[in-house]
Amino acid sequence: MRESCSFEMARSVADVLTMFIVFGTAISGMLVNSRLHLFSPGHFLVSIFEWFGKLGTFCWHLLRTALTPPYEFREFFRQCDEIGSKSLPLVGLAGAATGVVMSLQMRDSLIRFGAKSFLPTVIVYSLIKETGPIITGLMVSGRAGAGIGAQLGSMRVTEQIDAMEASAVDPFKFLIATRVLACIFMLPLLTLAADFCGIVMGWVANTLSEPISFRLFMENGFQSMFFSDFIPPTFKTMIFGFIIGLVACFQGMRTQGGTEGVGRSATSSVVLSALFVVLADVILVRVILTVWGA
Amino acid sequence: MSDDKHPAIAVQKLRKSFGTQKVLNGISFQVGEGETVAVIGRSGGGKSVLLKLLIGLQLPDSGSILIADEEITKLDNKRLNEIRKKIGFLFQQAALYDSLSVAENVDFPLSRHSEMSELERAQRVQGLLREVGMDQESEKFPSQLSGGMQKRVGLARALALDPNILLFDEPTAGLDPITAEEIGNLIVELKKKRQVSAIVVTHDVHGAKAYSDRMVLLHQGSIHAEGSFEELESSNDESISEFFGYGPR
Numbered sequence: 001m002r003e004s005c006s007f008e009m010a011r012s013v014a015d016v017l018t019m020f021i022v023f024g025t026a027i028s029g030m031l032v033n034s035r036l037h038l039f040s041p042g043h044f045l046v047s048i049f050e051w052f053g054k055l056g057t058f059c060w061h062l063l064r065t066a067l068t069p070p071y072e073f074r075e076f077f078r079q080c081d082e083i084g085s086k087s088l089p090l091v092g093l094a095g096a097a098t099g100v101v102m103s104l105q106m107r108d109s110l111i112r113f114g115a116k117s118f119l120p121t122v123i124v125y126s127l128i129k130e131t132g133p134i135i136t137g138l139m140v141s142g143r144a145g146a147g148i149g150a151q152l153g154s155m156r157v158t159e160q161i162d163a164m165e166a167s168a169v170d171p172f173k174f175l176i177a178t179r180v181l182a183c184i185f186m187l188p189l190l191t192l193a194a195d196f197c198g199i200v201m202g203w204v205a206n207t208l209s210e211p212i213s214f215r216l217f218m219e220n221g222f223q224s225m226f227f228s229d230f231i232p233p234t235f236k237t238m239i240f241g242f243i244i245g246l247v248a249c250f251q252g253m254r255t256q257g258g259t260e261g262v263g264r265s266a267t268s269s270v271v272l273s274a275l276f277v278v279l280a281d282v283i284l285v286r287v288i289l290t291v292w293g294a
Numbered sequence: 295m296s297d298d299k300h301p302a303i304a305v306q307k308l309r310k311s312f313g314t315q316k317v318l319n320g321i322s323f324q325v326g327e328g329e330t331v332a333v334i335g336r337s338g339g340g341k342s343v344l345l346k347l348l349i350g351l352q353l354p355d356s357g358s359i360l361i362a363d364e365e366i367t368k369l370d371n372k373r374l375n376e377i378r379k380k381i382g383f384l385f386q387q388a389a390l391y392d393s394l395s396v397a398e399n400v401d402f403p404l405s406r407h408s409e410m411s412e413l414e415r416a417q418r419v420q421g422l423l424r425e426v427g428m429d430q431e432s433e434k435f436p437s438q439l440s441g442g443m444q445k446r447v448g449l450a451r452a453l454a455l456d457p458n459i460l461l462f463d464e465p466t467a468g469l470d471p472i473t474a475e476e477i478g479n480l481i482v483e484l485k486k487k488r489q490v491s492a493i494v495v496t497h498d499v500h501g502a503k504a505y506s507d508r509m510v511l512l513h514q515g516s517i518h519a520e521g522s523f524e525e526l527e528s529s530n531d532e533s534i535s536e537f538f539g540y541g542p543r
Contacts, residue, residue, distance in 0.1 A: 070406075155392070163389035166349050167403040167451075168375035 058250050065170055066177035076178040083144045083179070084186035088193055091139050095194030098131055099123065099202035107209065117220070120212075123202040124221030129233050132195040134281055137240035139194075140187060141273040145248040148179055149269025152252025153262040161253070176253070180245030187241035188234050195234075232288045239284060240277045247273040300363065302327050302459055302491035303348065308357035310343055317343050319515035320357065325459075330485055330492040332502035334537065335512035341495040342386065344512070345461045348493070349381055350374045361459065379407055382452030382490075386464045388444035390436040396423065396447050397432040403454045422450040426480060442473035449480065453488075460484070460492040466501055474501060481505040499523070499538055511537065 102123050110116050152175060155161050164171045203217045248269040255265040301324040310318040317340040325331045333341050346352045348359060350366055359366050361377055369377065390399050400419045404410065410418065423429040426446040436444055445465060452460060465481065466474035478498075482505045484490065496502050502509065503523040511519040511526065511534060519526055519534050527538050 158387060158392075159385045159389040160391055162346070162351050163383070163385055163391075163451075165351055166378060166381070166383040166385075167406075167455075168378040169403070169406055170371075170375075 054254075055246070055250055058253070059246060061172055062176055062180060062246070062249075065172040066181065070173075072174050072178050075174055076181055079178045079182035080186055082147070083140070083182045084189060087140050087143050087186070087190055090143055091136050091190045091194045092197040094135050094139050095127070095132060095197035096201040098135055098194075099127065099198030099200065100205040102126065102131070102198070103202040103205035107206065119206060120203075120217045120221035121224060123206075124199055124218075124225065125229070127195050127198040127202070128225070128230055130285070132198060133191050133233050133237045133240070134277070136187060136191040136194045136237060137244070137277040137281070138274055140183070140190060140241070141244045141248075141277055142270055144183065145244050145269045145273040146266045148245070148248035149252045150262055150266035152249060153255035153265035156253060156255040157258055157262060171253075176249045179249055180242060183241035183245035184238050185241070187237035187244075191234050191237045228292050232292055236281075236284045236288065239280055243276045243280055244273040247276060300327065301325055301360070302329070302362065303493065304358075304360040305344075305348075306358040306360075308344075308347065308359065309355045310340070310347060310352070311355055316515050318347075318354070321512070321515070321517050323510055323517060323520065325491050325493060327491055328489045329507050330481075330494065330505055332494045332496055332499075332506035332509045333512055334496060334499050334502065334509055336537075337497070339512050340515055341512055342463050345383070345463050345493065345495055348461060349378060349383055379403075379455050380458045382455070382457035382460045384445065384448050384452045384460070384462045384465055386467060388436075388441075388448035390439075390444055390447055390451070392436055394435075395432065396428060396434050396436070396439070399436070399447060400450045400454055403451065407455055418454070419450075422453055423447070425453070426450045440473075442469050442477065445469070445477055446480070449477075449484075453484070458490055460490050462492065462494040462496075464495055464497070466496065466498050474498065478502075478504050499526075 103119070106122050107116070107119055110119055110122065152161075155175070161171050161175070164174065199218075199221065203212070203214055206212060206217065251265045251269040251272065255261045257264075303325040305324070306322050307320045308318050308322070309316075309320050321344070323331070333344065335341050343352065347354050348361070348366075350369070354367055357367075362380065364373075364377060366374060366377055390396075391402065394402065397416075397419050400422055401415055404415050404418060408415065420429055420432065423432055426449050428443060428446045428450060431439065431443065431447075436447070439447065449465075462481070465477050469477065478501045481492070481494065485492070485505055494502060494506060499509070506523065509519075509521065509523060509526055510517055513519075513533055519529065519531065526534055529535060
């Protein structure tokens with residue numbers, strides 16, 4: 001009875017914390033996005049609603065153009081290469097570093113509690129369930145988000161987007177849909193790469209302290225894993241990809257004010273997409289736990 | 295004004311403002327079939343905005359724009375794109391796509407709007423690049439080209455879909471006098487060869503003499519004067535003669 005009560009209490013605290021993070025992230029995102037008039041709360045609120053309204057319209061236009069033919073397959077594959085293959089070394093390295101750090105930190109902690117044999121499980125479980133996806137989301141929002149924001153921003157200020165429209169080509173179809181879809185499809189693949197590098201390097205770091213065969217490490221690590229532990233966290237990164245692509249394209253297309261504007265778009269693309277990825281993660285973890293259970 | 299009964303472009307009482315700034319204040323003019331009109335005027339006078347309105351990149355506050363007898367301000371995107379295919383636009387800075395090579399830039403509209411095979415398209419691209427003297431640079435990227443070369447490629451791209459109307463936004467701006475003259479000569483050659491209707495927005499009134507049939511002087515959002523180079527040059531109007539570089543007489 002007492003345990004159940006404290007569990008409920010912990011859950012309420014977690015919910016309040018979730019809401020706090022959601023609002024905190026949204027508001028800080030807005031602050032970074034534009035030169036808001038902090039001393040004018042009315043204008044500040046209007047700016048937030050205006051930004052979300054325009055993002056909604058942008059998103060609707062994107063969905064309409066992405067679903068109707070003709071499709072820009074060539075540009076889509078080029079963007080998959082740009083966003084996927086070229087982010088692979090960075091994501092792999094970040095995953096590997098995380099695996100090493102987790103191995104070093106967890107080992108010490110688990111020895112204290114006499115649970116050293118759980119080290120492979122802890123590394124595999126935390127990498128696949130949370131660390132791999134969020135590291136990938138943040139790395140891609142930094143690399144691809146900045147790239148997309150800066151590229152579209154520069155195309156906007158040099159009239160390349162106007163030239164595309166003047167050629168009767170819809171920039172939403174050629175520039176936006178291809179980038180957003182590439183982000184959506186590449187994120188789960190990059191997450192797998194981050195998970196793999198993290199697990200392998202976790203094993204390497206572990207083996208340097210106490211030799212253990214790779215096969216045994218993997219068997220221990222995956223013995224209590226189910227597909228339901230693996231599928232939702234990996235595929236939730238598709239939503240991260242959608243957020244990164246959408247926010248970076250939106251910021252890039254809104255660019256005004258020459259090279260300074262391009263710089264602002266690149267920065268705001270990274271900051272906003274990273275913030276919204278973290279925000280989405282909080283919500284998605286809650287949804288996954290509710291739907292698939294803890 | 296042209297006497298042509300079916301003008302290629304007819305603009306009626308066109309108005310455009312940005313906030314409180316009135317850029318175009320109810321201008322009206324026509325461009326006949328095969329006619330080249332130079333729109334001259336001071337910087338910030340709304341010349342580039344006029345071109346963007348003509349191709350539907352911006353919407354006017356009021357007024358009418360007829361292109362090939364079709365009111366473009368009331369068209370949906372699909373129909374507007376059909377009209378855009380008949381118009382070639384050379385942007386002030388050429389606006390070539392950075393990530394594509396010279397040949398790919400020219401092929402861009404062709405690959406999307408023509409039924410040609412890849413081989414036919416490649417031949418057409420080479421032909422267009424030859425026409426503007428850039429066939430030796432087809433594999434280069436825009437960043438490897440000079441300003442004049444970029445404008446030539448931009449012109450080849452504007453011609454790709456065989457347009458009936460050409461819009462030039464400051465085709466000789468930022469170029470040395472020799473390159474500017476070369477671009478001017480290219481426009482003259484195009485005019486002879488293709489018989490297209492064209493609007494050339496420019497500051498270079500003396501350069502425009504070579505290729506324009508008529509000149510329109512845009513001043514403070516209105517058409518201040520209209521006529522041939524000789525007519526405007528001999529005008530006693532202070533602002534016209536100032537623009538022609540002679541100062542008040």
